Amino acid sequence: MQDDVTTRNRPAPVRPLAASTPTLLRTALGASLRRRRDEQGLRIVDVAERANLSVAYVSEVERGRKEPSSEVVSAMCDALGAPLAEVLREVVDALEREAARARLAELRDQARRDGRAPLRVLDLTARDEARADVRGDALPRVRSHTRFSGLALAA
Template sequence: MAHATPRKCPTFCSERNNVERFARAFYRERMAEIIPLPTKMRPSREPEPRPSREPEPLWRDALGDRLRRLRHERGERLADTADRAGVSPQYLSEMERGLKEPSSEMIAAVAGALEVTLIELTAGVVDDLRTRVAERAAVGCRTTFALAA
Protein backbone atom coordinates (compact mmCIF):
# COMPACT_ATOMS: atom_id res chain seq x y z
CA MET A 1 0.00 0.00 0.00
CA ALA A 2 1.51 3.28 -1.06
CA HIS A 3 1.66 6.13 1.38
CA ALA A 4 0.10 9.34 0.25
CA THR A 5 2.46 12.25 0.17
CA PRO A 6 1.24 15.35 1.89
CA ARG A 7 -0.17 17.79 -0.55
CA LYS A 8 0.76 21.39 -0.51
CA CYS A 9 -1.87 23.76 0.73
CA PRO A 10 -3.87 25.23 -2.11
CA THR A 11 -3.88 28.95 -2.56
CA PHE A 12 -6.99 29.48 -0.43
CA CYS A 13 -4.99 28.49 2.71
CA SER A 14 -2.70 31.45 2.31
CA GLU A 15 -5.71 33.64 1.73
CA ARG A 16 -7.24 32.34 4.95
CA ASN A 17 -4.02 33.09 6.84
CA ASN A 18 -4.11 36.64 5.47
CA VAL A 19 -7.73 37.00 6.64
CA GLU A 20 -6.78 35.77 10.14
CA ARG A 21 -3.90 38.23 10.31
CA PHE A 22 -6.21 41.00 9.14
CA ALA A 23 -8.82 40.06 11.76
CA ARG A 24 -6.23 40.15 14.57
CA ALA A 25 -4.97 43.55 13.43
CA PHE A 26 -8.53 44.84 13.09
CA TYR A 27 -9.33 43.65 16.63
CA ARG A 28 -6.22 45.29 18.10
CA GLU A 29 -7.00 48.61 16.39
CA ARG A 30 -10.68 48.83 17.30
CA MET A 31 -11.09 46.90 20.53
CA ALA A 32 -9.81 47.52 24.01
CA GLU A 33 -6.49 46.07 24.88
CA ILE A 34 -6.47 43.73 27.84
CA ILE A 35 -4.04 44.95 30.45
CA PRO A 36 -3.31 42.68 33.39
CA LEU A 37 -3.86 44.41 36.71
CA PRO A 38 -1.14 44.22 39.32
CA THR A 39 -1.87 41.80 42.12
CA LYS A 40 -0.23 41.16 45.44
CA MET A 41 1.98 38.19 44.97
CA ARG A 42 3.17 36.40 48.02
CA PRO A 43 6.62 34.88 47.86
CA SER A 44 5.21 31.39 48.16
CA ARG A 45 2.18 30.04 46.36
CA GLU A 46 0.68 28.61 49.54
CA PRO A 47 -2.67 30.11 50.56
CA GLU A 48 -2.74 32.24 53.68
CA PRO A 49 -3.66 30.17 56.71
CA ARG A 50 -7.08 31.03 58.05
CA PRO A 51 -7.70 31.11 61.75
CA SER A 52 -9.38 27.88 62.70
CA ARG A 53 -12.83 28.34 64.09
CA GLU A 54 -15.59 26.04 65.02
CA PRO A 55 -18.27 25.76 62.31
CA GLU A 56 -21.58 27.38 63.09
CA PRO A 57 -24.35 24.98 64.01
CA LEU A 58 -26.82 24.19 61.27
CA TRP A 59 -30.45 25.23 61.60
CA ARG A 60 -31.60 21.60 61.37
CA ASP A 61 -29.31 20.64 64.28
CA ALA A 62 -30.62 23.45 66.48
CA LEU A 63 -34.21 22.63 65.48
CA GLY A 64 -33.71 18.96 66.30
CA ASP A 65 -32.22 19.78 69.71
CA ARG A 66 -35.18 22.03 70.48
CA LEU A 67 -37.74 19.44 69.38
CA ARG A 68 -36.12 16.74 71.50
CA ARG A 69 -35.97 19.05 74.51
CA LEU A 70 -39.67 19.95 74.16
CA ARG A 71 -40.62 16.28 73.81
CA HIS A 72 -38.60 15.33 76.89
CA GLU A 73 -40.10 18.19 78.92
CA ARG A 74 -43.53 16.74 78.14
CA GLY A 75 -42.31 13.29 79.17
CA GLU A 76 -43.33 11.74 75.85
CA ARG A 77 -41.94 8.87 73.88
CA LEU A 78 -40.80 9.39 70.32
CA ALA A 79 -43.60 7.16 69.01
CA ASP A 80 -46.32 9.14 70.85
CA THR A 81 -45.24 12.49 69.44
CA ALA A 82 -44.67 11.04 65.96
CA ASP A 83 -48.13 9.46 65.96
CA ARG A 84 -49.84 12.76 66.83
CA ALA A 85 -47.76 14.62 64.21
CA GLY A 86 -48.57 12.08 61.51
CA VAL A 87 -44.94 11.17 60.82
CA SER A 88 -43.05 7.96 61.41
CA PRO A 89 -41.00 7.61 64.59
CA GLN A 90 -37.93 7.06 62.41
CA TYR A 91 -38.47 10.37 60.61
CA LEU A 92 -38.99 12.26 63.87
CA SER A 93 -35.84 10.66 65.26
CA GLU A 94 -33.89 11.79 62.19
CA MET A 95 -35.33 15.30 62.59
CA GLU A 96 -34.24 15.41 66.23
CA ARG A 97 -30.74 14.22 65.35
CA GLY A 98 -30.40 16.83 62.58
CA LEU A 99 -30.19 14.25 59.82
CA LYS A 100 -33.25 15.50 57.93
CA GLU A 101 -33.95 18.90 56.42
CA PRO A 102 -37.70 18.87 57.17
CA SER A 103 -40.22 20.86 55.16
CA SER A 104 -42.17 23.65 56.82
CA GLU A 105 -45.23 21.38 56.80
CA MET A 106 -43.37 18.69 58.76
CA ILE A 107 -42.05 21.24 61.25
CA ALA A 108 -45.56 22.63 61.71
CA ALA A 109 -46.98 19.13 62.25
CA VAL A 110 -44.41 18.26 64.91
CA ALA A 111 -44.78 21.68 66.57
CA GLY A 112 -48.54 21.12 66.71
CA ALA A 113 -48.04 17.69 68.25
CA LEU A 114 -45.83 19.31 70.92
CA GLU A 115 -48.46 22.03 71.41
CA VAL A 116 -46.22 24.96 70.46
CA THR A 117 -46.68 27.45 67.65
CA LEU A 118 -44.21 27.83 64.82
CA ILE A 119 -43.30 31.27 66.18
CA GLU A 120 -42.57 29.86 69.64
CA LEU A 121 -40.54 27.03 68.15
CA THR A 122 -38.60 29.34 65.83
CA ALA A 123 -37.95 31.85 68.61
CA GLY A 124 -36.66 29.03 70.81
CA VAL A 125 -34.30 27.82 68.08
CA VAL A 126 -33.03 31.37 67.54
CA ASP A 127 -32.45 31.78 71.29
CA ASP A 128 -30.52 28.50 71.35
CA LEU A 129 -28.36 29.63 68.43
CA ARG A 130 -27.67 33.00 70.08
CA THR A 131 -26.71 31.25 73.30
CA ARG A 132 -24.28 28.99 71.43
CA VAL A 133 -22.68 31.98 69.71
CA ALA A 134 -22.34 33.84 73.02
CA GLU A 135 -20.81 30.75 74.67
CA ARG A 136 -18.30 30.37 71.84
CA ALA A 137 -17.36 34.04 72.10
CA ALA A 138 -16.90 33.75 75.86
CA VAL A 139 -14.67 30.68 75.43
CA GLY A 140 -12.66 32.59 72.82
CA CYS A 141 -12.19 35.54 75.19
CA ARG A 142 -11.12 33.26 78.04
CA THR A 143 -8.60 31.56 75.75
CA THR A 144 -7.23 34.94 74.68
CA PHE A 145 -6.90 36.10 78.27
CA ALA A 146 -5.20 32.86 79.27
CA LEU A 147 -2.70 33.21 76.43
CA ALA A 148 -2.02 36.84 77.36
CA ALA A 149 -1.30 35.97 80.98
Protein backbone atom coordinates (compact mmCIF):
# COMPACT_ATOMS: atom_id res chain seq x y z
CA MET A 1 0.00 0.00 0.00
CA GLN A 2 1.43 3.34 -1.04
CA ASP A 3 0.77 6.14 1.47
CA ASP A 4 2.63 9.19 0.38
CA VAL A 5 1.44 12.79 0.12
CA THR A 6 0.82 12.68 -3.64
CA THR A 7 -1.44 9.65 -3.36
CA ARG A 8 -3.51 11.01 -0.47
CA ASN A 9 -3.95 14.51 -1.92
CA ARG A 10 -4.81 13.49 -5.45
CA PRO A 11 -8.16 15.01 -6.45
CA ALA A 12 -11.00 12.69 -7.31
CA PRO A 13 -11.68 12.36 -11.04
CA VAL A 14 -14.27 14.84 -12.26
CA ARG A 15 -17.21 13.44 -14.17
CA PRO A 16 -18.74 15.74 -16.78
CA LEU A 17 -22.33 16.73 -16.09
CA ALA A 18 -25.01 15.75 -18.54
CA ALA A 19 -25.59 18.45 -21.12
CA SER A 20 -29.19 19.00 -20.06
CA THR A 21 -29.02 18.67 -16.29
CA PRO A 22 -32.10 20.60 -15.14
CA THR A 23 -32.13 22.87 -12.12
CA LEU A 24 -33.91 21.31 -9.19
CA LEU A 25 -36.97 23.03 -7.75
CA ARG A 26 -35.25 23.39 -4.39
CA THR A 27 -32.28 25.15 -6.04
CA ALA A 28 -34.46 27.65 -7.88
CA LEU A 29 -36.56 28.27 -4.77
CA GLY A 30 -33.49 28.78 -2.60
CA ALA A 31 -32.00 31.22 -5.09
CA SER A 32 -35.22 33.23 -5.17
CA LEU A 33 -35.45 33.41 -1.39
CA ARG A 34 -31.79 34.37 -1.05
CA ARG A 35 -32.12 37.10 -3.69
CA ARG A 36 -35.09 38.57 -1.85
CA ARG A 37 -33.22 38.47 1.45
CA ASP A 38 -30.19 40.16 -0.10
CA GLU A 39 -32.35 42.85 -1.70
CA GLN A 40 -33.77 43.71 1.72
CA GLY A 41 -30.33 43.75 3.34
CA LEU A 42 -31.33 41.07 5.83
CA ARG A 43 -29.03 38.51 7.36
CA ILE A 44 -29.81 34.79 7.48
CA VAL A 45 -30.15 35.18 11.25
CA ASP A 46 -32.90 37.77 10.77
CA VAL A 47 -34.93 35.51 8.49
CA ALA A 48 -34.35 32.48 10.71
CA GLU A 49 -35.60 34.33 13.80
CA ARG A 50 -38.66 35.72 12.01
CA ALA A 51 -39.53 32.32 10.53
CA ASN A 52 -38.75 30.42 13.77
CA LEU A 53 -36.19 28.24 11.99
CA SER A 54 -32.55 27.45 12.63
CA VAL A 55 -29.91 29.51 10.88
CA ALA A 56 -28.32 26.34 9.49
CA TYR A 57 -31.61 25.18 8.01
CA VAL A 58 -32.35 28.55 6.36
CA SER A 59 -28.83 28.52 4.92
CA GLU A 60 -29.30 25.02 3.51
CA VAL A 61 -32.67 25.95 1.98
CA GLU A 62 -31.15 29.03 0.32
CA ARG A 63 -28.28 26.96 -1.10
CA GLY A 64 -30.72 24.36 -2.45
CA ARG A 65 -29.38 21.62 -0.18
CA LYS A 66 -32.69 20.94 1.60
CA GLU A 67 -36.15 20.34 0.16
CA PRO A 68 -38.30 22.55 2.41
CA SER A 69 -41.90 21.73 3.27
CA SER A 70 -44.67 24.07 2.19
CA GLU A 71 -44.91 25.31 5.79
CA VAL A 72 -41.22 26.26 5.81
CA VAL A 73 -41.49 28.03 2.45
CA SER A 74 -44.54 29.92 3.70
CA ALA A 75 -42.76 30.89 6.94
CA MET A 76 -39.71 32.13 5.02
CA CYS A 77 -41.89 34.13 2.64
CA ASP A 78 -43.70 35.70 5.60
CA ALA A 79 -40.34 36.51 7.21
CA LEU A 80 -39.32 38.26 3.98
CA GLY A 81 -42.66 40.00 3.55
CA ALA A 82 -43.05 38.35 0.16
CA PRO A 83 -46.32 36.79 -1.04
CA LEU A 84 -45.91 33.04 -1.47
CA ALA A 85 -47.62 33.11 -4.87
CA GLU A 86 -45.18 35.76 -6.11
CA VAL A 87 -42.15 33.73 -5.04
CA LEU A 88 -43.52 30.56 -6.62
CA ARG A 89 -44.35 32.44 -9.83
CA GLU A 90 -40.76 33.70 -9.95
CA VAL A 91 -39.44 30.17 -9.48
CA VAL A 92 -41.68 28.77 -12.21
CA ASP A 93 -40.60 31.57 -14.57
CA ALA A 94 -36.93 30.80 -13.88
CA LEU A 95 -37.45 27.09 -14.52
CA GLU A 96 -39.40 27.76 -17.73
CA ARG A 97 -36.69 30.11 -19.00
CA GLU A 98 -34.04 27.49 -18.30
CA ALA A 99 -36.04 24.84 -20.16
CA ALA A 100 -36.55 27.25 -23.07
CA ARG A 101 -32.85 28.10 -23.16
CA ALA A 102 -31.99 24.39 -23.28
CA ARG A 103 -34.51 23.77 -26.07
CA LEU A 104 -33.18 26.70 -28.09
CA ALA A 105 -29.63 25.48 -27.64
CA GLU A 106 -30.79 22.11 -29.00
CA LEU A 107 -32.34 23.81 -32.03
CA ARG A 108 -29.18 25.86 -32.60
CA ASP A 109 -27.02 22.74 -32.46
CA GLN A 110 -29.38 20.94 -34.84
CA ALA A 111 -29.14 23.86 -37.29
CA ARG A 112 -25.34 23.67 -37.13
CA ARG A 113 -25.38 19.93 -37.79
CA ASP A 114 -27.72 20.46 -40.75
CA GLY A 115 -25.34 23.07 -42.21
CA ARG A 116 -27.77 25.98 -41.89
CA ALA A 117 -26.76 29.56 -41.07
CA PRO A 118 -25.29 30.06 -37.60
CA LEU A 119 -27.88 30.86 -34.98
CA ARG A 120 -27.67 32.36 -31.52
CA VAL A 121 -30.05 32.57 -28.59
CA LEU A 122 -31.52 36.05 -28.16
CA ASP A 123 -33.18 37.22 -24.95
CA LEU A 124 -36.24 39.11 -26.15
CA THR A 125 -36.87 40.60 -22.70
CA ALA A 126 -33.71 42.70 -23.17
CA ARG A 127 -34.56 43.64 -26.77
CA ASP A 128 -36.28 46.97 -25.93
CA GLU A 129 -33.39 48.01 -23.67
CA ALA A 130 -30.88 47.19 -26.41
CA ARG A 131 -32.91 49.09 -29.00
CA ALA A 132 -32.87 52.18 -26.80
CA ASP A 133 -29.06 52.05 -26.86
CA VAL A 134 -28.66 51.52 -30.60
CA ARG A 135 -29.95 53.71 -33.46
CA GLY A 136 -32.05 51.82 -35.96
CA ASP A 137 -32.79 48.12 -35.85
CA ALA A 138 -29.31 46.72 -35.30
CA LEU A 139 -30.67 43.62 -33.60
CA PRO A 140 -30.76 40.40 -35.58
CA ARG A 141 -33.89 39.14 -37.29
CA VAL A 142 -35.87 36.92 -34.91
CA ARG A 143 -37.42 33.72 -36.12
CA SER A 144 -40.80 33.96 -34.42
CA HIS A 145 -41.59 30.24 -34.80
CA THR A 146 -38.74 29.44 -32.39
CA ARG A 147 -39.76 31.72 -29.51
CA PHE A 148 -39.87 30.23 -26.03
CA SER A 149 -40.51 32.12 -22.77
CA GLY A 150 -39.02 35.43 -23.87
CA LEU A 151 -36.13 33.77 -25.72
CA ALA A 152 -35.71 33.23 -29.45
CA LEU A 153 -33.25 31.99 -32.04
CA ALA A 154 -31.79 34.73 -34.19
CA ALA A 155 -29.95 34.53 -37.49
